[in-house]
Amino acid sequence: MSVLLSLRDVWVEYGDKVVLERVNLDIEAGSFVSIIGPSGAGKSSLLRVVLGQEVPTRGSILLDGAPLKPECEPDRGVVFQRYSVFPHLSVLGNTLFGLECARAPFTARLFGARRRAAIAEAEEMLTAVGLGDSLHLYPTQMSGGMQQRLAIAQALIKRPRILLLDEPFGALDPGIRADMHALITRLWNDYSLTVIMVTHDIREAFSLGTRVLTLDKRRRDPHAPHRFGATAVYDLPLTKRAPAPAVTDVSITLDDFCNN
Ligand SMILES: Nc1ncnc2c1ncn2[C@@H]1O[C@H](COP(=O)(O)OP(=O)(O)OP(=O)(O)O)[C@@H](O)[C@H]1O
Numbered sequence: 210m211s212v213l214l215s216l217r218d219v220w221v222e223y224g225d226k227v228v229l230e231r232v233n234l235d236i237e238a239g240s241f242v243s244i245i246g247p248s249g250a251g252k253s254s255l256l257r258v259v260l261g262q263e264v265p266t267r268g269s270i271l272l273d274g275a276p277l278k279p280e281c282e283p284d285r286g287v288v289f290q291r292y293s294v295f296p297h298l299s300v301l302g303n304t305l306f307g308l309e310c311a312r313a314p315f316t317a318r319l320f321g322a323r324r325r326a327a328i329a330e331a332e333e334m335l336t337a338v339g340l341g342d343s344l345h346l347y348p349t350q351m352s353g354g355m356q357q358r359l360a361i362a363q364a365l366i367k368r369p370r371i372l373l374l375d376e377p378f379g380a381l382d383p384g385i386r387a388d389m390h391a392l393i394t395r396l397w398n399d400y401s402l403t404v405i406m407v408t409h410d411i412r413e414a415f416s417l418g419t420r421v422l423t424l425d426k427r428r429r430d431p432h433a434p435h436r437f438g439a440t441a442v443y444d445l446p447l448t449k450r451a452p453a454p455a456v457t458d459v460s461i462t463l464d465d466f467c468n469n
């Protein structure tokens with residue numbers, strides 16, 4: 210497998226606070242990387258620099274061996290824990306909006322045959338995430354799980370190579386989560402994605418990932434907690450995929466793990 214994304218000695222600092230230090234990672238094309246770690250370890254910060262929303266204070270990020278370009282590049286799509294859909298647009302409108310912004314950046318509107326083609330594409334993507342019958346609903350008429358499906362469709366419609374997920378299922382109840390696990394696994398395969406997913410649920414990390422990374426501090430200064438940042442302290446390639454958790458399973462969080 211080829212390396213798609215490389216982080217070389219990446220540091221993220223805010224003022225004198227070091228959040229991430231010496232992060233060195235090679236992420237292979239087609240892998241599903243789960244990232245776990247205590248709250249505040251810098252997991253979302255890591256996703257932000259990979260997304261290109263923020264520039265690392267030091268170090269470099271390479272995509273296909275070339276320095277990462279800014280966020281507007283369609284290589285990366287992102288889904289957050291809280292639904293990031295537009296309340297005033299329908300399901301179809303929300304999905305179409307991303308395509309229109311990408312293809313008609315000045316007007317955010319496509320016309321004629323290009324618009325019809327974009328609608329067909331959006332409908333196909335919405336069918337892939339299980340919203341084919343809900344094209345004209347508005348977000349307030351949808352459950353949390355449906356809104357997350359829509360957020361995934363919005364991210365995937367631009368055909369990113371890398372899908373970044375920041376606790377995407379954290380707000381969903383366990384039954385819906387199991388459905389979403391099946392969905393994301395199918396989309397990962399069908400669209401040949403490379404996925405980087407942050408989660409607090411260890412079971413989810415191991416059942417979905419082909420690799421599990423733990424971000425945490427290697428060194429601590431009790432008098433100045435901000436002095437040292439987190440890095441990848443464990444990096445576990447998973448050769449055998451664990452079975453998906455049963456719907457009735459109680460989810461285990463990293464905090465439970467650390468407290469025991
Ligand atoms: N823009 C910012 N300015 C200053 N500090 C920031 C900024 N963004 C994040 N931080 C700090 O960086 C640290 C890491 O934050 P981050 O959101 O990456 O953690 P996390 O691992 O995602 O936590 P959680 O699991 O709670 O989501 C926190 O201490 C946070 O306060």
Ligand SMILES: [Mg+2]
Pocket residue numbers: 252253254375
């Ligand atoms: Mg976070």
